[in-house]
Amino acid sequence: MKYLIGIFFLLVTVSASAQHQEKPLVQFSGIVHNADSAKIIVPYVNITNSATHKTITASNYEGYFSFVAHEQDTLIFTCVGYATTRVVIPADIKNKSYTIPVMIKPIIINLPTFHVFPWATTDEFKKDFLAMKVADDDLEIAKKNVSRSALTALMSTLPRDGQEIQDGLYQGLNTSIENSHSITPNPLLNPLAWGSFINQISAGDKARQNVNAEDAN
Structure with a gap:
């Protein structure tokens, strides 16, 4: 019984693979644009084929992509900051080439306001x-x-x-001019000037004695 079930699943898998291989090949090309503004190109978008669940390719820095797929395949376009977009390749394509502009919509997330303070407590x-x-x-x-x-x-x-x-x-x-007709006083005859002069000499002698005493020590 187990062998019969295994053979049955094997036949189903081979049949599905054969049906998929029977679909015609198509050169699928296009440019990824921002859905809010068609003039904005979205680069480096990952493109995954839902039939194989493997990443086929990614758009280049100009948003352009081109690869071989099958008719009626579903291609999933994903990019950080944008909503997931699905594109189904139609059947019975002439010239075996299918080119379309792919529009992906940006996701805007409003985060709550966060205040940073320089104090820990x-x-x-x-x-x-x-x-x-x-x-x-x-x-x-x-x-x-x-x-x-x-x-x-x-x-x-x-x-x-x-x-x-x-x-x-x-x-x-x-x-x-005011003192031109008056006698200029002579400081040598002024006793106050002599007293000040003697005090200055005494102060100088004391300062020299203190310096000599410090040098001797």
């Missing part, structure tokens, strides 16, 4: 938020720009302009 976020330095507004920036320290720093770094130099020259010229 809520505690880290709170710590960074409390330590965050808030930028000053326009009023606070203006106050800092006109503060005494800011103006002093600008005065020490900004070069003198022409107007300031001219005012200084005029002031010096005015002082010399």
Whole structure:
């Protein structure tokens, strides 16, 4: 009985294969297009024959394909991001050549919004938020720009302009004119100047003594 069943399935398989081989061969060609826009070519699409469940070929970088199949074969076109498309080769084809444009429809999947944060935990976020330095507004920036320290720093770094130099020259010229008819005091007769000069000499002697003591140590 087992042998009879095996022989029966073998005959069925041979008969189906013979019927498939009896179908005429066809040169099947075409170009794969995007169904939403025919001007867009879809390259590298896999093409599988459902009769053999084997991949026949794939379209090239221009979407073109061409291979031999049988009449009434069902060809399955698959590509990542596109819906599966089936094409059946009709029977009784003249010239044994069948060329069609194949339209495959893109699949659009809307994924949920996903937010990425640089903090692993809520505690880290709170710590960074409390330590965050808030930028000053326009009023606070203006106050800092006109503060005494800011103006002093600008005065020490900004070069003198022409107007300031001219005012200084005029002031010096005015002082010399005012003192032209007066007696210029002699600093050698000023006791305060002599006292300051003696203090400077004493300070210099003490500084030299301290340097010599440090060199001796």
